[in-house]
Amino acid sequence: MQEELFAPGHRGCAGCGAAIAARLILKGSGKDVIVVSPTGCLEVISSPYPESAWEVPWIHSLFENAAAVASGVEVALKSLGRKDEAKIIVIGGDGATIDIGIGPLSGMLERGHDVTYVCYDNEAYMNTGIQRSSSTPYGASTTTSPAGKVSLGENRPKKNLPAIAAAHGIPYVGTASIAYPKDVIRKVKKAISIEGPKYLQIHAPCCTGWGFDGSKTIEIGRLAVETALFPIYEITDGKVTSVKKIKRKPVEDYLKVQRRFRHLLKSDRGEEAIKNIQDIADANAEKFGLDL
Amino acid sequence: MKLSIGSVTKPGSTRINKTGSWRTFKPIIDIEACIGCGTCSMLCPEGSAYKDNVSGKYAIDYDYCKGCGICAQECPVKAIEMVMEEK
Ligand SMILES: Cc1ncc(C[n+]2csc(CCOP(=O)(O)OP(=O)(O)O)c2C)c(N)n1
Ligand code: SF4
Ligand code: SF4
Ligand code: SF4
Ligand SMILES: [Mg+2]
Numbered sequence: 001m002q003e004e005l006f007a008p009g010h011r012g013c014a015g016c017g018a019a020i021a022a023r024l025i026l027k028g029s030g031k032d033v034i035v036v037s038p039t040g041c042l043e044v045i046s047s048p049y050p051e052s053a054w055e056v057p058w059i060h061s062l063f064e065n066a067a068a069v070a071s072g073v074e075v076a077l078k079s080l081g082r083k084d085e086a087k088i089i090v091i092g093g094d095g096a097t098i099d100i101g102i103g104p105l106s107g108m109l110e111r112g113h114d115v116t117y118v119c120y121d122n123e124a125y126m127n128t129g130i131q132r133s134s135s136t137p138y139g140a141s142t143t144t145s146p147a148g149k150v151s152l153g154e155n156r157p158k159k160n161l162p163a164i165a166a167a168h169g170i171p172y173v174g175t176a177s178i179a180y181p182k183d184v185i186r187k188v189k190k191a192i193s194i195e196g197p198k199y200l201q202i203h204a205p206c207c208t209g210w211g212f213d214g215s216k217t218i219e220i221g222r223l224a225v226e227t228a229l230f231p232i233y234e235i236t237d238g239k240v241t242s243v244k245k246i247k248r249k250p251v252e253d254y255l256k257v258q259r260r261f262r263h264l265l266k267s268d269r270g271e272e273a274i275k276n277i278q279d280i281a282d283a284n285a286e287k288f289g290l291d292l
Numbered sequence: 293m294k295l296s297i298g299s300v301t302k303p304g305s306t307r308i309n310k311t312g313s314w315r316t317f318k319p320i321i322d323i324e325a326c327i328g329c330g331t332c333s334m335l336c337p338e339g340s341a342y343k344d345n346v347s348g349k350y351a352i353d354y355d356y357c358k359g360c361g362i363c364a365q366e367c368p369v370k371a372i373e374m375v376m377e378e379k
Contacts, residue, residue, distance in 0.1 A: 004339040008356035009306030012337055014314060015360035019337035051308065052301040181334045215361030215374075218335055 005031060010053040011045040015214020017204035017221065018042045020178045021120040025091060028188025031056055033087045034073055038066035038101060040093035041127040042120060064100040066090045067108035070115045087192040090117045094135035095125040098161045109168040109197045116191045116198045119161070122206040130209045134159040137229065138280065139273050140260045147263035152273050157280060165199035166235045173235040177203040179221030180244070183232070203230045211259020223254040228281040231288045243288045251277045311338065315359035317374040323349045325371035332363035332372065
């Protein structure tokens with residue numbers, strides 16, 4: 001059997017994108033890592049006490065402070081003279097990263113710690129029952145941005161954390177999707193090989209929270225990329241150094257296969273919102289030159 | 293790396309939880325049709341699709357496979373069929 005650094009038996013839903021992300025990240029990093037995880041689905045499914053799915057040293061921080069804990073681990077290893085023994089990786093959800101943990105993350109980036117921060121982006125607080133986060137896309141219905149007679153779901157666009165991370169002047173920022181596993185592995189390998197703070201955001205569809213069959217996790221991830229709603233790129237030393245070019249599909253192809261967007265297909269106002277979503281995709285394609 | 297203090301649980305100990313019991317549909321690989329691309333093994337959330345080092349063919353570890361169907365969906369030659377579990 002192959003080496004599995006993220007063991008089976010974990011409690012992820014059948015078809016969980018976050019579990020796929022964890023496996024791919026560890027395939028990229030290899031075993032000489034220390035992983036820090038804030039509270040969230042990945043942490044909960046991988047550590048039902050007294051069990052652990054992790055085959056590498058792993059520490060659970062609080063929901064808000066994974067970047068601070070990782071900074072401390074890095075400084076501790078340095079002062080013990082054991083820095084060469086392991087790379088430090090944070091694997092945290094979008095809520096932990098883009099909402100509540102953004103302060104500690106900014107501090108970690110600004111202080112220059114040699115840590116790779118990986119956000120698995122499932123675009124809401126899944127672990128506590130699908131509440132919106134600042135990474136929830138415009139138009140998505142969640143339990144705290146419910147679509148109804150008045151509301152069309154989330155009314156604000158997704159926060160652009162890769163751009164915020166890059167604005168710290170760090171050496172490497174990347175986005176990836178579990179739908180392109182080799183790209184995820186390559187980017188993790190690359191990130192950990194670079195000295196200093198690195199930020200990676202990996203799109204990881206959640207069948208339970210987004211409302212699609214667990215067999216479609218990869219297909220949905222691919223559609224997010226192919227519609228330009230989740231652009232894939234790398235920023236090295238402040239410059240965009242690679243983009244994943246696409247043969248673009250209309251955003252409806254992505255929206256219509258998920259429960260969280262279904263309300264948009266049922267009204268004139270929904271149709272307006274779909275136009276706005278297409279505008280977001282067009283702007284991404286334009287900005288990164290995504291079209292083949 | 294070896295840590296001397298602080299470890300509270302055994303690495304990989306979720307393996308005591310055989311999630312194969314969750315399954316409603318079971319993936320069956322047609323090993324004649326399989327081209328050995330490894331996609332199923334790369335994408336399985338449980339790491340349950342694997343290359344058998346003895347036969348060199350791909351196989352599924354039913355102890356943990358939750359039957360999500362990702363492997364069948366993504367197999368480029370449709371060599372995996374999902375069939376209803378009989379229990
Ligand atoms: C300070 C604090 N507030 C709230 C919570 C409850 N809580 C635990 S996980 C979570 C959401 C996690 O969302 P995300 O980081 O996106 O991870 P996901 O579960 O979606 O994978 C919340 C609100 C907490 N643990 N600590
Ligand atoms: S709710 Fe979503 S992220 Fe959480 S375990 Fe289930 S599929 Fe994975
Ligand atoms: S059905 Fe899902 S859990 Fe089972 S082997 Fe295929 S991908 Fe893995
Ligand atoms: S994805 Fe299909 S062809 Fe590829 S190794 Fe798996 S069963 Fe074989
Ligand atoms: Mg989340």
